[in-house]
Amino acid sequence: MSTTSELIYCYDGSFDGFLCCVFESYESKEIPIDILLPNAADSLLFPIKHIPTDLQKANRVLASIPKKLGTTALSFIRQAFLTCLLQKELYILRFLRLGFQHGPAVMNMLTNETVNTLNKAVKHLDRESHLFKGFLRFSIVNNVLVGEIEPKNFVLPLLAQHFSERYPEERFLIHDKNHGMGLVYQPYQSAIIPIDELEIPEADETEQTFRELWQLFYDTIAIQGRYNPKCRMNLMPKRYWKYMTEFASPPKNLLPKPSTSDNKLLNSSTPNSNAFI
Amino acid sequence: MDVFDKLKILTDAAKYDVACTSSGVDKKAAAGGIGSASASGICHSFSADGRCISLLKVLLTNICSYDCKYCVNRSSNDTPRAFFTPRELAELTMNFYRRNYIEGLFLSSGVLKNPDYTCEQMIEVLRILREEYRFSGYIHAKAIPGADSVLIERLGMLADRMSVNIELPSQNSLHLLAPDKSKHSIFNPMGFIQNRIQENSHDLVTYRSAPKFVPAGQSTQMIIGATPDTDYQILNLTEGLYRKYKLKRVFFSAYIPVAENSLLPTLDTQPPLWREHRLYQADWLLRFYGFAANELLDQQHQNFNPYLDPKCHWALNHMDFFPVDVNRAPYRDLLRIPGVGVTSAKRILTARRISALTFNGLKSLGVVLKRAQYFITCSGKTAPDITLSPSTMLRSLLSEKTRELYHFGFSSSHCEQLSLFDQPQQLSWQQEDLGKCLPLLN
Numbered sequence: 001m002s003t004t005s006e007l008i009y010c011y012d013g014s015f016d017g018f019l020c021c022v023f024e025s026y027e028s029k030e031i032p033i034d035i036l037l038p039n040a041a042d043s044l045l046f047p048i049k050h051i052p053t054d055l056q057k058a059n060r061v062l063a064s065i066p067k068k069l070g071t072t073a074l075s076f077i078r079q080a081f082l083t084c085l086l087q088k089e090l091y092i093l094r095f096l097r098l099g100f101q102h103g104p105a106v107m108n109m110l111t112n113e114t115v116n117t118l119n120k121a122v123k124h125l126d127r128e129s130h131l132f133k134g135f136l137r138f139s140i141v142n143n144v145l146v147g148e149i150e151p152k153n154f155v156l157p158l159l160a161q162h163f164s165e166r167y168p169e170e171r172f173l174i175h176d177k178n179h180g181m182g183l184v185y186q187p188y189q190s191a192i193i194p195i196d197e198l199e200i201p202e203a204d205e206t207e208q209t210f211r212e213l214w215q216l217f218y219d220t221i222a223i224q225g226r227y228n229p230k231c232r233m234n235l236m237p238k239r240y241w242k243y244m245t246e247f248a249s250p251p252k253n254l255l256p257k258p259s260t261s262d263n264k265l266l267n268s269s270t271p272n273s274n275a276f277i
Numbered sequence: 278m279d280v281f282d283k284l285k286i287l288t289d290a291a292k293y294d295v296a297c298t299s300s301g302v303d304k305k306a307a308a309g310g311i312g313s314a315s316a317s318g319i320c321h322s323f324s325a326d327g328r329c330i331s332l333l334k335v336l337l338t339n340i341c342s343y344d345c346k347y348c349v350n351r352s353s354n355d356t357p358r359a360f361f362t363p364r365e366l367a368e369l370t371m372n373f374y375r376r377n378y379i380e381g382l383f384l385s386s387g388v389l390k391n392p393d394y395t396c397e398q399m400i401e402v403l404r405i406l407r408e409e410y411r412f413s414g415y416i417h418a419k420a421i422p423g424a425d426s427v428l429i430e431r432l433g434m435l436a437d438r439m440s441v442n443i444e445l446p447s448q449n450s451l452h453l454l455a456p457d458k459s460k461h462s463i464f465n466p467m468g469f470i471q472n473r474i475q476e477n478s479h480d481l482v483t484y485r486s487a488p489k490f491v492p493a494g495q496s497t498q499m500i501i502g503a504t505p506d507t508d509y510q511i512l513n514l515t516e517g518l519y520r521k522y523k524l525k526r527v528f529f530s531a532y533i534p535v536a537e538n539s540l541l542p543t544l545d546t547q548p549p550l551w552r553e554h555r556l557y558q559a560d561w562l563l564r565f566y567g568f569a570a571n572e573l574l575d576q577q578h579q580n581f582n583p584y585l586d587p588k589c590h591w592a593l594n595h596m597d598f599f600p601v602d603v604n605r606a607p608y609r610d611l612l613r614i615p616g617v618g619v620t621s622a623k624r625i626l627t628a629r630r631i632s633a634l635t636f637n638g639l640k641s642l643g644v645v646l647k648r649a650q651y652f653i654t655c656s657g658k659t660a661p662d663i664t665l666s667p668s669t670m671l672r673s674l675l676s677e678k679t680r681e682l683y684h685f686g687f688s689s690s691h692c693e694q695l696s697l698f699d700q701p702q703q704l705s706w707q708q709e710d711l712g713k714c715l716p717l718l719n
Contacts, residue, residue, distance in 0.1 A: 110628040111638035134321040134331075138376045145375065165305035166313040166414075170375070210372050213284055217373075220288040221334065222324035225533045225548050231327025235320070245378065246322055 002097075005030040007047045011089075013037050015081055016058040018089055022096055023057040024049070031097075035089035065096070070104035076122065082154040085121035092118065129155040133162050135240045138172065139200060140207055145172035146200055148243050156183045160190050173198075211245050218246035278359060280369065286359040290339035290350050291385060293535070294442075294498065295528040299331040299380040299415040301493030302437050312374065312381070312414030314437065314493075319380050332383035332417060333373055337361055337398055341387030345455040347444070347503050349535045350387045360389065363401035371410050381415030381437075382406070392423035396432060403435035415493075422462040426469050430490075433473060438493040438525070441467045443518075446511045450504035453540055470495050471522045494525035501556060502549040503532035503541060507579035509570075512559055516570040519563065529556045555581040562587055565619050566612045589615045589674045592652060593667075599652040600659065604633050615674065616649030636660055647673050 002025070009024065009032040011017040021035050033046060065074045077092050085091060094114045099106040109115045128151055136159075138145035145167065149155075156176050160183055163172060167185075174183040175198045182195035203211065241247045300318030320329040338360030339350045349356065361369075366384075373379045384402060389395045399418060406412040418436035420429050433439055441463055445451045448460045470491060477490035497518065499511060515527045531548035534541065559581065562568040566588070573587050574580070582590050592599065592615050601610050603625055611622040624642045628634060633656050640646055650660040651670045
């Protein structure tokens, strides 16, 4: 019988790395008090156990999950791994232990605290990625579609399929500023790569025209007699507004010109200067 | 006139149409094309009135030869007129679509020259999008009443969803306010579309690659509060439409005064938003909760209680149905419990297969115990510390907003709106119906 041990697992942050933590937990018959990335683990006083990523071990765990828990459980934990849930690794480990004990029925144990917490986290992820499918805005730069987002969860893997099916003949780039990652696509392949900084050139005339047309449409479609900003805020929380064209500043040519000449855009501290910096 | 002016005029003219959903069909771009659709629909923004913006909703033109009294685009109205050329509109749509502003196009139009001509122009927009741009995003097209069925057929082969607006919920009202339209001119195209959808589903069984006719089904909308029709009439009509014409959605639109006319509510009337809200709640009950229209309202009670949602109201008047035991009751009974929705009812079914549910467990499934606790038992036990007195029950069933309204009194908006038709018996429900519950509040 495994019990909670006073130690912390430290892994490289990859899904394979995490699976090795699961392997270790079974092999040593222990449950760590937390599973952390190296920089987060250093500051704590508990003894740290470094878990190296070993693909062989990872694959053994990976192969056992669909066999013992079913394929839905596997895609469930893959999704759970993308969420912003605090201590998600520990929750997934507990979920897997529960699953190896009860089998596929674990997916139905909705009132179990671990299952419930993970369920909620995955729902949050689903909802956020669904919203970004609509709220993401592209600018067209040199015939490439470029968009920026600041999601709480790591939604890029979930957006990849949607946007590749939507724009199969386009080239596009979605920059996740919170996670420092980017989804790049060209016909017919996509990849998720680390991107720290991305500077998007100023909008050309055509781009600017369509932004203004969209703003005009947005302002016109609302019915004055039904004005209801609270309802809008509930359905589209403010954190999504930052990069949305309809909330961007009035046209650039009406603003004082930025003094910088090296094609650097207005700095992002002026909130409405340009939504596409 | 540049494209900015046109867009402004034609958006302004289209904004009173409520339907802006992009749901009902799943598809991805064909090779060499652009555009996809998701069955759940995707909202791309929300306007300042809190309504979803999913499609580029514009009229092809607001020039109209009809003179419907309730409509901003009526021929007698002095308002700027404009029209898009089909190519112009197709280009605008594609440019918005590439930037992910929209999910597709919602195209409606005033009747330019005659219904057939108008319909041909709309077909041209859709043809450019589908054939030249190879666009497979969502397109919702309005069937123009009175257009030839060959044209409706052609439009339907290009669009994902079609709608014919009923606008006014009874023939009397229609006759009074939209003299150019008749019940016949509305139900004819609706029936035609329904028949073609059915035929098409047979074709699809035979040939998998048969071209699809209106794959996302058809919808309609009705204006609420412009005429004296009661909620009971409206809900019955709605139910009939779902049954007979297999509509995907019926939308309700609170009447916003746009015209001064002795037959219409005065210009300063507030739109009956609460009434619209209650009707939508009832519409959900019809579509997903297995309720029938005559369970919610009847001859004696023709309008919804403004303070309580229709489901709570039904529950309070059918206390003999409760308590429902969450560990035994079938799905259709679970759905009748206030505070239990479609999602939580399904979760109850899943979770109780593993172990018996407790009140705490229900909470984690997303059941709103505040409301549900009075109507359920868990394996025979009632919730701890509850008093089953009508006043406490009512207090927790009222939403915060309605409680406020109760204390400050409802703005008698819908009374005013109906006053022109002077049918006092319709208004008496307020005293009579609330008499059942409201004294208990004090």
